Amino acid sequence: MWAKKNPSKFWTPGRTLRIAFLNGTEEFKAATITAANNWLPHINLSFEFVEGKEGDIRILSEEGTFSSNVGTDALLSTDEPTMRLWPHSPIQARYFAANVMHEFGHMLGAEHEQTHPTANIPWNTSALYAEHGLTDNPEKDDYQAKVTRERLHQWYLDRADPDASIYSEYDRKSIMHYEIRQSWTEGDFRIFLNFDLSEKDKAFMAKAYPYPDNK
Known part of the structure; x- marks a missing residue:
């Protein structure tokens, strides 16, 4: 795994990241939270998942794309989504979870x-x-x-x-x-x-x- 050194895009250890869902079904949100939380046992950060537009990270459920700002680049804009996740049916749950973990890896600063x-x-x-x-x-x-x-x-x-x-x-x-x-x-x-x-x-x-x- 690797990340850019200068400037570092890591968050400050110990921080609670407020993660807002801009839209999406309850099933989409639950699946996202479950997958994202796989990172938590390995990092000194906390995730607080909330509804609405106020968040360090703002997730948009959007067909056809998986993407994320890298690390603290999420703070450069307060209006746009910082992460886009393509909702999938339960039969594709493992594929969706892998992509969520990948995008949260970007959110944590990894390339x-x-x-x-x-x-x-x-x-x-x-x-x-x-x-x-x-x-x-x-x-x-x-x-x-x-x-x-x-x-x-x-x-x-x-x-x-x-x-x-x-x-x-x-x-x-x-x-x-x-x-x-x-x-x-x-x-x-x-x-x-x-x-x-x-x-x-x-x-x-x-x-x-x-x-x-x-x-």
């Missing part, structure tokens, strides 16, 4: 694991580009292709600068790791969707949010 400073993923960039409708030649990109290429580099290909990062060992089992398809890499390398917090996830966040006697 995507596939861009970890020491990740050595053997990318087949031509295959990754092709599956997203791109060629190897960026000079042929129209506007939408440029946007897609930038996102692929941001989400997958551009590793973080070690000197500008706080990180533990690269973790293929991290909840913050995207699925990596076999066809996108060279050799025998793929990552399936991770459904649970890994031991390294827990250890990293315990160090980021220590209790007073855990220095």
Whole structure:
């Protein structure tokens, strides 16, 4: 797991984060709370879930997207949602929970694991580009292709600068790791969707949010 070093986006340990639901069914809210609370045994933070618009974190139930501001970036705006969660039916509860834990990982300050400073993923960039409708030649990109290429580099290909990062060992089992398809890499390398917090996830966040006697 890793996070940006300068400036750090971690919250102050011991803080209670007020987390507001802007909308959503009772089932959506209950499932979100259950999944998010998986982080609590490993961090010196508390979550207070509330209704309405007043919160450090503001969750919008929205079809088609999972996203979150990273750490204290949530404080930069007081009007917009800071997290968007795509509601799913109970039959997809495990998938929904994994994504909630992933987005709460961002909320706690973590970045995507596939861009970890020491990740050595053997990318087949031509295959990754092709599956997203791109060629190897960026000079042929129209506007939408440029946007897609930038996102692929941001989400997958551009590793973080070690000197500008706080990180533990690269973790293929991290909840913050995207699925990596076999066809996108060279050799025998793929990552399936991770459904649970890994031991390294827990250890990293315990160090980021220590209790007073855990220095």
